[in-house]
Amino acid sequence: MNTFRLERAETVADALRTIAARDGQTRDGQTGEVKFVAGGTTLVDLMKLGVETPTQVIDINRLPLAGIQRTEDNGLRIGALARNSDVAHHADVTNDYPVLSQALLSGASVQLRNMATTGGNLMQRTRCVYFRDTAMPCNKRDPGSGCAALDGFNRNLAILGTSEHCIASNPSDQNVALTALEATVQIASSTKGERSVPIGDFFFLPGDTPERETVVEPGELITSVTLPPPQAGAKSTYLKLRDRASYEFALASAAVIITTNEGNIEKARIAMGGIATKPWRNRDVEVALEGKPASREHFENAARILLSNAKPRHGNQFKLELARRCLIHALTLATATGATDSTGRDGRAEQ
Amino acid sequence: MAKSETIESAASLSSGSGIEVAFKINGKPVRLALDPRTTLLDALRETLQLTGTKKGCDHGQCGACTVHVNGRRVNSCLSFAAMHDGDEILTIEGIGTPDNLHPMQEAFVEHDGYQCGYCTPGQIMSAVALLAEPCGPSNADVAECMSGNICRCGAYQNIVAAIQSVRDRHVIASVRDRRVILSEGATRSVAPESKGHRNT
Numbered sequence: 001m002n003t004f005r006l007e008r009a010e011t012v013a014d015a016l017r018t019i020a021a022r023d024g025q026t027r028d029g030q031t032g033e034v035k036f037v038a039g040g041t042t043l044v045d046l047m048k049l050g051v052e053t054p055t056q057v058i059d060i061n062r063l064p065l066a067g068i069q070r071t072e073d074n075g076l077r078i079g080a081l082a083r084n085s086d087v088a089h090h091a092d093v094t095n096d097y098p099v100l101s102q103a104l105l106s107g108a109s110v111q112l113r114n115m116a117t118t119g120g121n122l123m124q125r126t127r128c129v130y131f132r133d134t135a136m137p138c139n140k141r142d143p144g145s146g147c148a149a150l151d152g153f154n155r156n157l158a159i160l161g162t163s164e165h166c167i168a169s170n171p172s173d174q175n176v177a178l179t180a181l182e183a184t185v186q187i188a189s190s191t192k193g194e195r196s197v198p199i200g201d202f203f204f205l206p207g208d209t210p211e212r213e214t215v216v217e218p219g220e221l222i223t224s225v226t227l228p229p230p231q232a233g234a235k236s237t238y239l240k241l242r243d244r245a246s247y248e249f250a251l252a253s254a255a256v257i258i259t260t261n262e263g264n265i266e267k268a269r270i271a272m273g274g275i276a277t278k279p280w281r282n283r284d285v286e287v288a289l290e291g292k293p294a295s296r297e298h299f300e301n302a303a304r305i306l307l308s309n310a311k312p313r314h315g316n317q318f319k320l321e322l323a324r325r326c327l328i329h330a331l332t333l334a335t336a337t338g339a340t341d342s343t344g345r346d347g348r349a350e351q
Numbered sequence: 352m353a354k355s356e357t358i359e360s361a362a363s364l365s366s367g368s369g370i371e372v373a374f375k376i377n378g379k380p381v382r383l384a385l386d387p388r389t390t391l392l393d394a395l396r397e398t399l400q401l402t403g404t405k406k407g408c409d410h411g412q413c414g415a416c417t418v419h420v421n422g423r424r425v426n427s428c429l430s431f432a433a434m435h436d437g438d439e440i441l442t443i444e445g446i447g448t449p450d451n452l453h454p455m456q457e458a459f460v461e462h463d464g465y466q467c468g469y470c471t472p473g474q475i476m477s478a479v480a481l482l483a484e485p486c487g488p489s490n491a492d493v494a495e496c497m498s499g500n501i502c503r504c505g506a507y508q509n510i511v512a513a514i515q516s517v518r519d520r521h522v523i524a525s526v527r528d529r530r531v532i533l534s535e536g537a538t539r540s541v542a543p544e545s546k547g548h549r550n551t
Contacts, residue, residue, distance in 0.1 A: 006370050006387035006433050040430040044390070045410050057387070059434050085423075089485060109499020110484065111477070112411055114423040115430065246498035 001047050008059045012223060015060050016190035019219050022056045036060045036221060038081055039115035041108075042124050050134045051125075051141055065119075065223055068092065074229040080119030080222045084174065085110065087118060096230035099255050102238035103177035109247050119222035122175060122185060122202065123214065126168035127249055129153055139165045140210040154315040156249065159323070161277035162311055166210030169274060170203065171249045176273035177238055179281050180255035183227050189220040196226070203278035231267065234259045239330040240273075241322060250274030252323045254330035258294070265289045265298075265335070272306065275323045282306055285327075294335035299328045370433045376401070377445030385432050392416045394432035395442060403443035403472050407501070414500035417473040417480075418442050424480035426499075443472035446479060454520070455479050458513035466504035474500045478514045490515065 009015035015036065022034045032055030037043050046052040065081040068090050076092055087093055088104035108116065130136040130148040137146035149157055149167050158169040183199045197215050204212050216222065240253040253273035259266045268286040271279050285306045292298040303324040312320055369384040376399065383398060392409070395401045395418070407415030409428045416427040419441040447453035455478050458464070465471040477500050486496040493511045502510065 001388045004387060006431065008433075008436065037431070037434065040434065041411055041426075044429045044431065048409065057431075059431075061434060109414065110480070110496055111414060111417055111424050111426045111499045112429075115425050246495050 002050070002053045002055070004047075004055050004057050006057050006059060008062060010062050012063055012065070012188060012221065013190075015058055015063060015221055016188060016219070018058050019221070020190045022058075032056055034058065034218070038117040038120045039083070039112075041112050041116045042120065046125060046132070049132055051132060060221070071226060076227040078118050078225045078227070080117060080224055082118045084108070084113035084116045084118070084121065088113065097177075097181060097227055099180060099236040099238050099257060100174070100177040100227075103173040103240075103253075103255060106238060106240045106250075106253075107173040118174070118225055121172055122178075122222060122225070123216065124170070124172045124175075125213075127171045128157055128168040131168055140168055140206070140213075143209070143211050150313060152315075154313045156251065156274075157313070157316055158277045159275050159310040159312040159316055159319050160272075160280055160307075161205050163206045163208065163210070163277075165208050166206035166277065167313065168206065168210065168277060170276065170278050171274075172279065173238070173240065173250065173253060173273060175199070175203075175279040176253055176271045177255045178225060178227075179271035179279040180236075180257050180269045181227050182269065183225050185222060186224045186226065187216060187220050188223045189217070191219070194223065199225075199279070200281060206277050231257065231259055234267075235334045237330050237334045239326055239333065241326050242274075252319060252326040254326050256327075256330045256334045258289075258331070258334045260294055260335060263293055265292055265294050270302075270327070270331075272323065272327065275310075275319050289331075294331070296328070296332075299331045302331065303327045372433045372436045374435050374437060375439045377440070377442060383432070387431060387433055389432045390428055391418070391420075391430050391432045391435055391440070392427040395427060395440075398432075401442050401444050404476075405469055405472055407470065407473075412501070413470070413473075414477060415470050415473040417476040417500065419476060419480060422483075424477050441476075443476060446475065453479065454517050455482075455513070458517045459510070462509045462513040462516060463506070464510040464513040465502075465506050470500060470502045470504075474502065474510055478510070478517075481514065482518065488518075 007018055009018055019034050034056040035043060035052065035054040037057050038060055043052055063081060065079040067079045068082050068087065069077050071077050078087055084104045088101045094101045104113065128149055130138045130152060131141050136148045139145060139147050147166055154167060156169060157167045178199050185197045185199060185202050186194055187197060188194045202214055204214065234257050236257040238255050240250045242248040242251055250273045252275050255271045257269040268289040270285055271281045273279060285302045288302050288305050289298055306327055307320055307323060310320055370387045371384050373382045383394065385394060392404060392406055395404050396406065404418055404427060405415040406428065407413035411426045411429045417424050418427045420435065420438050447456045455475050459471065459475060477497055481496050484496065486492050490511050493514050
């Protein structure tokens with residue numbers, strides 16, 4: 001692992017001041033990169049692999065950002081340092097946003113969820129094996145070096161939102177649920193103050209700059225994630241399909257939040273994971289369901305729209321069928337008679 | 352090598368580029384000066400000679416390095432030791448001794464919950480933490496809660512049996528609609544938690 005300097009920040013202002021002062025500082029003739037570290041589950045892993053090589057790391061674990069509180073409009077503000085396990089088991093989350101709890105509990109292991117944070121998970125990096133291997137070309141890690149995944153091992157990679165430069169999938173479960181929930185991300189900087197970014201605008205498509213993944217710029221810090229007020233009567237589920245039953249990344253996943261009225265779908269919020277370069281929401285899929293009966297025919301149609309622009313490679317062709325079934329099954333679970341709006345137990349039992 | 356000598360040599364090795372950290376390990380205050388690259392796992396094994404905690408994958412994928420930090424189980428390979436200033440760390444050495452085994456250690460012996468033994472300290476640290484977590488009652492629930500600990504010998508069935516036997520012997524109480532097992536082990540390993548929520 002490359003050497004780096006570790007500093008501890010005590011407050012948000014302290015962290016922002018430190019990163020503003022250090023960013024771009026040179027060390028050993030090279031421009032230094034500064035990283036915040038919270039749980040460490042992604043960053044420390046990638047530093048060991050030589051994929052992340054910051055010269056300065058700022059420990060933000062002491063910042064007072066771990067709280068989970070109701071907002072004035074009955075939404076929920078989740079601090080950036082709230083651990084995945086605390087969020088997943090928080091009564092306001094299990095009662096009002098069960099899809100987020102389910103998504104979090106489907107990810108990683110208990111140990112990792114005890115470490116991983118809400119803000120850190122928003123910045124989670126891809127599990128593409130070529131991104132993680134510095135001996136291989138990767139446009140995301142080393143822009144312009146090429147993409148070994150296009151014709152290499154790409155079973156776990158994206159079929160939606162890809163470009164000729166990158167097909168890396170976003171591995172997060174949390175972010176799929178946050179996308180369906182239409183969350184907002186609060187980001188602070190020492191120069192620009194705080195800004196709020198809708199989750200739908202937070203992630204970039206790879207295009208010809210796959211190294212740029214989110215709107216978070218150098219010197220900025222995610223401080224919280226805000227959920228809108230829960231939808232009355234909404235039913236939801238998070239369905240995750242993977243190579244083994246636990247402790248594995250999604251090959252395809254779906255976060256589905258549905259309100260129905262006398263058998264017709266009033267409002268649909270759908271995000272997919274494991275199949276795209278970012279948490280994938282396509283408004284056309286939701287529009288195709290809204291105002292229609294909650295029936296197999298319309299679920300099939302929604303899946304057709306979802307996958308109409310999919311570009312699978314040789315190793316992930318199967319995801320066309322897997323994603324289709326994942327969405328249809330998730331919609332079936334969320335709209336089934338007896339599906340509850342508070343626990344999502346029916347959906348969970350199927351995972 | 353005595354522990355005090357170890358700590359001293361570590362301090363002199365890293366003087367200049369080192370970072371100081373003070374934490375409690377198994378109840379004892381420890382102050383170290385470390386290269387910032389030192390993970391909590393390496394500090395335990397290499398600096399403090401607490402080699403009960405094992406290094407498996409070193410990437411958070413196997414669970415062999417599981418320890419408790421402030422009462423919750425974590426992968427010690429995935430954080431830098433210097434991030435734990437002020438923390439209370441519990442390792443397998445703090446759970447029990449050969450003469451005075453923790454009930455979970457006894458159960459692993461009783462149920463043959465290991466073969467080669469390399470993953471066992473991590474399995475036991477996870478299992479002890481599980482006693483105080485919102486884990487459901489079935490074997491499948493236990494398997495899910497233990498999925499972060501890989502056993503390449505495949506002793507899983509016996510590990511689940513060992514854990515269930517400890518849970519059976521202790522009081523089952525319902526706390527906030529969740530089944531939480533109260534046990535000696537839990538009392539010993541769980542630190543005060545914020546807002547009264549149980550950890551995962």
